[in-house]
Amino acid sequence: xxxxxxxxxxxxxxxxxxxxxxxxxxxxxxxxxxxxxxxxxxxxxxxxxxxxxxxxxxxxxxxxxxxxxxxxxxxxxxxxxxxxxxx
Amino acid sequence: xxxxxxxxxxxxxxxxxxxxxxxxxxxxxxxxxxxxxxxxxxxxxxxxxxxxxxxxxxxxxxxxxxxxxxxxxxxxxxxxxxxxxxxxxxxxxxxxxxxxxxxxxxxxxxxxxxxxxxxxxxxxxxxxxxxxxxxxxxxxxxxxxxxxxxxxxxxxxxxxxxxxxxxxxxxxxxxxxxxxxxxxxxxxxxxxxxxxxxxxx
Numbered sequence: 001x002x003x004x005x006x007x008x009x010x011x012x013x014x015x016x017x018x019x020x021x022x023x024x025x026x027x028x029x030x031x032x033x034x035x036x037x038x039x040x041x042x043x044x045x046x047x048x049x050x051x052x053x054x055x056x057x058x059x060x061x062x063x064x065x066x067x068x069x070x071x072x073x074x075x076x077x078x079x080x081x082x083x084x085x086x087x
Numbered sequence: 088x089x090x091x092x093x094x095x096x097x098x099x100x101x102x103x104x105x106x107x108x109x110x111x112x113x114x115x116x117x118x119x120x121x122x123x124x125x126x127x128x129x130x131x132x133x134x135x136x137x138x139x140x141x142x143x144x145x146x147x148x149x150x151x152x153x154x155x156x157x158x159x160x161x162x163x164x165x166x167x168x169x170x171x172x173x174x175x176x177x178x179x180x181x182x183x184x185x186x187x188x189x190x191x192x193x194x195x196x197x198x199x200x201x202x203x204x205x206x207x208x209x210x211x212x213x214x215x216x217x218x219x220x221x222x223x224x225x226x227x228x229x230x231x232x233x234x235x236x237x238x239x240x241x242x243x244x245x246x247x248x249x250x251x252x253x254x255x256x257x258x259x260x261x262x263x264x265x266x267x268x269x270x271x272x273x274x275x276x277x278x279x280x281x282x283x284x285x286x287x288x
Contacts, residue, residue: 004149006146006149006213006215006225006226006229006232006233007142007215007219007225008142008215008218008219008222008224008225008226009138009142009219009220009221009222009226010138010141010142010145010219010220011141011142011143011144011145011146011148011149011226011229012146012149012229039217042237044236044237044240046152046153046236053155054153054155054158055239055240056153056235056236056237056239056240057240058236058237058240058241058244073149073153073232073236075213075225075229075232075233075236076213076214076215076216076223076225076233077213078211078212078213078233078237078244078245078248078249079211079212079213079214079248080210080211080248080249080250081210081211081212081250
């Protein structure tokens with residue numbers, strides 16, 4: 001499993017990578033996951049719906065991440081209002 | 088006795104300071120140079136004209152790896168993503184009751200696919216207040232992916248965070264209508280291509 005974070009001016013960065021079946025690596029993943037949530041990030045797991053279409057699942061704790069998930073993507077939490085756009 | 092001793096001491100002090108001054112100057116100059124180097128911006132902060140382009144390339148790769156191939160083609164060809172409303176909200180004609188258009192760094196536009204009627208604009212952004220390179224804005228494609236993930240995963244939560252406005256507040260309704268027309272043409276041509284491919288096979 002990879003934990004990725006979107007970053008302005010860079011694109012995504014790899015925060016942590018490990019096998020959830022290896023306790024030590026899982027612990028590192030959980031710590032990295034908590035750090036991001038504590039920093040105010042939202043976390044999403046890319047998945048598929050029943051019909052095979054791609055979608056995402058928001059997760060609020062590491063327990064909610066499917067064990068077979070390949071990636072968890074962190075991004076800054078949504079805020080109302082966006083930069084005035086040019087028409 | 089005290090006067091000659093004092094005079095001698097003063098003279099000795101003057102002589103020693105004259106001898107030490109050049110090496111003191113050198114040491115001070117070296118300290119200034121070190122301080123100037125420390126004050127210089129780090130590699131991360133230094134202006135790099137290619138940074139945003141590289142960031143956008145990474146963001147596009149990530150977006151492509153997360154969405155369907157058809158959606159990726161739509162984004163490449165048209166510059167936005169269309170996301171149907173939830174499965175439960177079905178219009179009388181059988182299609183989704185509403186859908187969203189996701190533009191990079193612009194409000195999300197809700198509309199009725201059957202009629203093209205524009206419903207609302209949802210102004211939302213994902214500011215990174217740590218400003219790692221001076222700006223809180225994600226690359227364009229990361230902004231699109233963040234909106235897409237938030238809508239497909241938890242539409243209500245995202246809409247709850249957004250500022251809702253009537254159409255036309257930030258995105259020109261004429262532009263949206265043109266985009267919907269382009270989308271209709273794009274979908275028709277794509278389905279014809281797929282049909283042609285299936286016949287050939």
